[in-house]
Amino acid sequence: MQKMPQWADVILVPLISLILAGALSALVILAIGESPYEAVKIMVQGAFGTTNGWGYTLYYATSFIFTGLAVAVAFHAAMFNIGGEGQAMIGGLGAALVCLFVPFPHWTFALLGGFGAAMLFGAAWAFIPAYLQAKRGSHIVITTIMFNFIAAAVLNYLLVNVLRPTGGMDPATAKFPEPTHLPTLHDMLLPLGIQFSKSAPANVSLIMALLACVFVWLLIWRTRLGYEIRALGHSESGAIYAGISAPKVAIISMLISGALAGGMAINNVMGEAERLVMNSVEGAGFIGIAVALMGRNHPFGVLLAAILFGFLYQGGAELALWTSIPSELIVVIQALVILFTGALDNMVRMPLERLFLSLRRTEP
């Protein structure tokens, strides 16, 4: 029996966490002599007030959806994949390679080709830690986090020594050819008569991210593999007793997870930069952990949490542009939200559970 009703678990707990984080952030802003009301106004208007703001918010959210789903899928199999960052980096490498060396005739082919290559590379990068965990017992948290560093080093070597165009100073690949450029929301919405900001980076990858949400929901709750993944996540010995091959399911869940993290590359590499730069992932792999925690590992929750974090990123950028709040304090505000919604979840949950239990006892 559940300790509290579903709606409280899904809505009330995150909401109270957010309010607590917001209150603390307001105190921080007050302490440096700025107005919290003005700050919130700038953030909300900057993130949702214009189509340009929406474009950036959704752009960040698209990346976070992919990495959030990646963490969520692995988590259902009780695998804590901290390596989304590295998998996304290597996924970006895959997308960049096909964009640079395959002559795509049209962006639709480029999208599918780039998405496929990014997922393949991301999955391959997740396979080694997955194999080591499933067959050799090396702890997945340690191996995936170390693989982030290896990915950064590999990418650095390739960008500086191999892929950098001659004469280029930036450790980055050349610009991808014209046919691989993905349509932005501006291009997509114009035929429908909607004017969307031309400079915002949100692009067709958003649709792919939403499809990925549906795919993950189907996979986890509507397929046999999803059942096996969840069974393994709840109890390994129980899953083995039921005839499920634990190493196989663990590896498959990590492959899917790595593919989702790698798939993010269509957004930041193909959609925004249209070339591969060194730090293209920018922590989205780690934000994905917070997104999955806050979204309760459910695709719909991940979607909402990703938009929230997109808002924090874009709103934070607006704060940096138009106020004198130091950029370090903007990171503090973002970190407070992660702390309360992710790490301090039980601080809100336990008292609420006790409250609901006592309410239930008083009923006849």
Place this chain on the structure above:
Amino acid sequence: MTFMKSLLSAAAATALCAGAALAEPALIFDLGGKFDKSFNEAAFTGAERWVEETGGSFREIELKSEAQREQALRRFAENGNNPIVMTGFAFGNVLSEVAPDYPDTKFTLIDMVVDAPNVRSVVFNEHEGSYLVGMMAAKASKSGTVGFIGGMDIPLIRKFACGYVQGVKAVNPDATVIQNMTGTTPAAWNDPVKGSELTKAQISQGADVVYAAAGGTGVGVLQTAADEGILSIGVDSNQNYMHPGKVLTSMLKRVDNAVYDAMTAGTDIETGIYVMGVANGGIDYALDEFNAPLVDDDMAALVDGAKAEISNGTITVHDYMSDNTCPVE
């Protein structure tokens, strides 16, 4: 909803009015951060000097992510800020796309060239300055072994290293130069602890002068060199004051002058490519009361001679980035 709408439009209106009223310049700092005691801070110093002299004000932002590059440029341009100054080669690609959209706004890009009618590109001959401090390092070294600690392993920093080695070898062809890079990610620009470790490692190999071309990481290099009683060489800004008598000199890259000039010229700024080198004072070595006891007349005469020869073209320092190779190790 309607209340929210009116609130938002009111905010938008005030933002627009504010934008129209002032044509103040804007300064965008690269990911290294504003107070790196080096490259970005030099830009900030230049802007502050302009504020002091004119009483004007400027907008500024420290970037936190790659996507913000284009965003910051466009938002400042739309806000009416002019000219918009940015530090760092990483803006090159983005600016070449953004600049044509705002033909009435003038941009100044430091460390990279963008060919557009409304962009002033300022580049520095860092290899020339590194050559000069390399000569001083070789002259000051008693062990015949000197060190180089770079930030992130990218061509720009190899350009520093290559110029430095050439300078060292010009004075002492038998000298050994130990080269280390701090890292392979942008974090290498701001890792003083690693810089300190690398310095200790180089000292154990016999180095008694180290040159730090590593942004904020250099703070750790200079500190450790001072603690261990060897000499160090600062970069970009004049860092001699940080450890008086322990910093041999600093390779000056007058980013502050570039920013100051751009802001002073304002909207009338001349565009095109500006190469700042030893010849026009854009690159120099630092000599002040903090390092005067370390630089004897002999050394000063040697370096000033080389300066003159680089200026008139007698000496050509090889530029690593011209062909991605270095003639000396």
